[in-house]
Amino acid sequence: MELFYYMVFGGLAAVVAIVELSKSNKDRTNTSSAFESFKNNYLLVYSLMMAGDWLQGPYVYYLYSTYGYGKGEIGQLFIAGFGSSMLFGTIVGSLADKQGRKRACVTYCITYILSCFTKHSPQYKVLMVGRILGGIATSLLFSAFESWLVAEHFKRGFDQQWLSLTFSKAVFLGNGLIAILSGLFGNMLVDTLSLGPVSPFDAAAVILAIGMAIILSSWTENYGDPSDNKDLLMQFKGAAIAIASDEKIALLGAIQSLFEGSMYTFVFLWTPALSPNDEEIPHGFIFATFMLASMLGSSIASRLLARNSPTVESYMQIVFAISSASLLLPLLTNFLVSPSKVKGDGLSFSGCLQLLGFCVFEACVGIFWPSIMKMRSQYIPEEARSTIMNFFRIPLNIFVCIVLYNVNAFPITVMFGMCSIFLFVASILQSRLLAIADKPKTEDWTMLKEKNLEHEPLNAP
Template identity: 55%
Template sequence: METFLLLVFAAVAAIAALLELSKRQSSKQETTNRDFIRFRNNYVLVYALMMAGDWLQGPYVYALYQYYGFDRGQIGRLFIGGFASSMVFGTLVGSLADKHGRKKAALLYVLTYTSGCVTKHFNDFNVLFVGRIFSGVATSLLYSAFESWLVAEHKKRGYDEDWLGGTFSQAVFVGNGLMAILSGFLAHTLVELLSLGPVAPFDAAHAVLLLGGLLVLATWTENTGDDNHEQKGLWHQLSTAVRAIQKDRKIALLGAIQSLFEASMYTFVFLWTPALSPNGEKVAHGMVFACFMMSCMAGSTLAGRLLSDSARHSVSHYMKNVHGLAALALAVPVFFHWNMQSEDEDRMPAWASTGLDWRGRIQLVAFCIFELLVGIFWPSMMKLRSQYVPEGIRATTLNLFRVPLNLFVCLVLYNVGSVPLSAMFGMCSLFLLTAMYCQHSFLLLSVKSRVQSQLRKGLSSSFHSRA
């Protein structure tokens, strides 16, 4: 199996390298503004460290709970704790970030996630559940506070708005790609080669997060969503964000697209381990995770090329294809698990096979394709959000987008012990097809708004010329 994994890894690494070379040859000349370059590099480094703290835990969360003796239903309830926490507390911490500062929110992310890491040392369901609550709060902060800080600081310093897409692409390339690969290898080394146990990656994540927190504390300035934030309460932040979503259908569609895609993605995070080893096949989690993240890095590189030439590649146009292909990729395991009984997927016998069979290998390739599309999705969605989500309520709105996805994932995980894998992957594919439809609607609205704006400008110039 390891030979096959290495072949997959080498293939996606070659794709990533070719995409990066093509991007550099075809993209516009990069800015030589030294202040901006320092600013961008600082953000990318901080984002990479924060994501590394998250990625180190990724390959072994499910495996650690299995190691402690929990069945798939119990593990599902633990995951529910994290997503429910993100759903309940996410909008609250988003509003606090907009009101009191995104730098403070970034430091709170470090505090809550390291607290969650500490709980992994205890083989106790209640303690681990508390840890999942901390992790849920941290996840809400990770996907709202850092992006909000970057957009606000970028605009405050007067940098060219076109440079923002490049920063998003580099952040995803390094944080969601390179650091994730290194984290996967490090986690594999700690657990498999050094035999330090499945809790070792969580200790490593603790150290990396503290390092990132020190860097934020020393180098970041504070920014908030509104100059009058001291006079505005949390309810005002929430109600303003809700009104913005209701008033602008494009913002509502962005929220729907994000919720649908991320709901499928987070369900996939929970399902890929039992999908690849339904009969207890031994999976090298760190190596598989590294293959996934190399694919994600290739996708972010491709996204960087597309975003750098927005005149030729409309984000809304190519994102329709991304959602459609993602739906096809997650439909692959539906066929392989159609007739399997869900109770067979709980067993991890000691005599289990030491490698993936041909069905597992085909699914692994499909999952790598899905991760490549995830790599395209993140910087592209960040770019769209930076254009349409109001600055004053950015973190609040981004966390409101996460409420329906967290609710969906909680419902799925609550029934994970009784619902077959094929049905869950089928739901993910259906959600992604719906996201493709929402992206098409968003595109039509954007074109309509652009045409109306051009007509108004034409009428205005005609009136002034006559006057």
């Protein structure tokens, strides 16, 4: 059975190499040296930020278990992280638009470093504080950096098409290569060097500090809507009005929540799906295989985004449909393949089929990230980008908290079936977005802001 793992990994590696090496002039975009310097600086910082995140991921649950906490207590810690992201995400997003995106990126580094330090304490309350800090940091990671990039890209006068190059390469590196290297580095720290389960968190803190130093020394500040001194409540209202008044923004938010909610559910469920009878499976190697599949997806996305046809709105409805079918495999194999009741020492035939389907899903994830970034850059108003992006994460975090709370209440096949339905709905919503993609906005941000102010009381501050 080990041969199967190597065949899947080797096959994916070969396909990624072929896709990358076979790019023609149609798949490449001529840019300027100034843009290349700007892009490489951002990619360096983004890779360091993602390395700080990926180093921690595989060892959070394991660390909590070594401190003697059970599944229920660990589940509460995870819920605290997602709940923190939901409660504080919109606030920190608005502060990023108002106080500056560079400051928000630095705040991400400081917050996550403090979260890493809390891992040294076995005290439950301290670990809970660490999860809350981690939730705040996650909100900043998935909003402030992209907001800074988009604003800075246009401020420097670069071509809009070049933005896709940065998005696709960031996903290829940050969600692919860096994830694999981080997993191997963490494994070396914990297993090879026997430095303990806290060592990856210490390494993450050092890497985040290096990234913060680069941000402070080489990035300039940019803001959302600096035209007036609106308070946070006004900023929330303006972002909510923008979402409610523009169907494209609302559709984009719903699509993002449906896909990312399914993706995070998959993260929790793939291990028990592949080893229902406690089969011995190489978790680290399978994780690396998934990341390689994600790299393949980002390579495909870079080709698609470099061309004018098909449009991102067009091909993403196909990607969502394929991802929906891939997460149906656990449900289908449960009916078509007789499940084994005997504890095995390797991946079953059903597990092999599911592993292939999961790799397809991860490839879809690799296509999703740069593509959703591209659509967000087109449809979300620059003045409230971070605020609106974190609004999108509210339903996502509610969904993940509900799943975590009820993870033992439903069979795994039902959970995967639910995710498949969500992804199919995302495909339908994407087709609607495609239909109205060229429809002009009824009102721009300035008009919405003026409308908002007109409805404010005269004695409002």
